[in-house]
Amino acid sequence: MCPHCRAFITINDRICPYCDTPVGPTARDRLGGTLVAGIIPTAQFATIVILTLNVGLYLLTSLASMRDGTGGLMGIDGRTLVKFGASFPPYNFGAGQWWRLLTAGFLHGGLMHILFNSWALMDVGSHAEQIYGTPRMASIYLVSTMGGFAASSFFTGSLSVGASAGLLGLIGAMIAYGTVNHGIEAAMVRQFYVRWLIYILVMGLLPFFHIDNAAHIGGLATGFAVAWLAGTPGYYAGVRDRLWKFVAGAMVALTAYAFLKMFLFLNIVSRVQN
16 A cells, blocks of 8 residues: 555555655565565565464364364364463463463364454455554554453353454454544445444354354454554654554564463473373
């Protein structure tokens, strides 16, 4: 997107064809003209990292569930999910395992679960990253994941996993963008993501989907609030942009620490079982 008028332009444009603003080196130039530039757009970097983590953990939990004889590729049993960091209220707060509020966002309970979330995240995440930039998008996603599973812990009290808490946070962020900004493009963004939200909330009312509505609404509200505070990147990097780079770095570090705590917990459980 053009950083000045927000019009959609191609990755080869050096000057916006709509407002004549220089947009700097193209994505292909920044990556040195390599093959990677044509396959992985820079605007989707955080989205692809999140998807990679999700798929990797799904394969790990599938193997663990299969080894225990209680599940497999099509569906992961609850015991395995708890071992790998699912949100489980008695552990989240009663045992001080707050890190589950983050790790739960990278776990999925079944093949259809991860396929739907991956499809939605590739679409919404890529668009949010173009609008907000990687630091703000990553911050919104991770904080919304924590907000969603915190809401789930307080209002449902049941085991919960999935990328949809962070995903709803990104949808909330896109609605915030369309609300704060004015013009045709902002109105179209708001209308598009309000429709997304309606579809998801309607699905949540259907009992056979087993959707955690508390996590969805908590993630949505958190994402909207964080995006409202964050705003979008300016044409010239200022104090606000540097602040959100710091916030993103802090959230990534916190997420890495949460994964470390998860692996330590998994190691303890394995020793007890052996």
